[in-house]
Amino acid sequence: MCDNNRMPIADDKEYRGKEFRCPFCLANILHIVNMDTPFGATFEGGGCPSCGAVFSVDHSGKNQGELYMDTLAYAFGWDFDAAIEADPDSYEEAVVRFNPKIAKYLLGEAERADRSPKYIFIKRLTKDA
DSSP: OOOSSOOOOOOHHHHOBSSOBOTTTOOBOOOOEEEEOTTSOEEEEEEOTTTOOEEEEESSSSOHHHHHHHHHHHHTTTOHHHHHHSOGGGEEEEEEEEETTTTEEEESOOOTTOOSOEEEEEEESOSOO
16 A cells, blocks of 8 residues: 555556556556536546556547546646645656557557556645645
């Protein structure tokens, strides 16, 4: 189980597999839900039950910028101002992608033309941000 201290993100070889897991603590993620932002938008995502990291899903692999901001705001309790002003050292981020050719989840970005689903994870390291 993770604590709020900085943890190394799993490397790709350690992470690679058919199960959807948190890249920070390797706990299984069992549910992806539809979530509403305070501004009426909806996105798919969830959280890690073990370490508290949150994530969003980009099915097209082409909408990561908007989803990154939604995920960051979600990690900061939907306080967009706090999320934008947060010190980058107060959170960690990771991208997980699903490769349909080998039916496995992989850690990290792929080449630019890759349109596989992406899962953007953010884990706050401190709650005082």
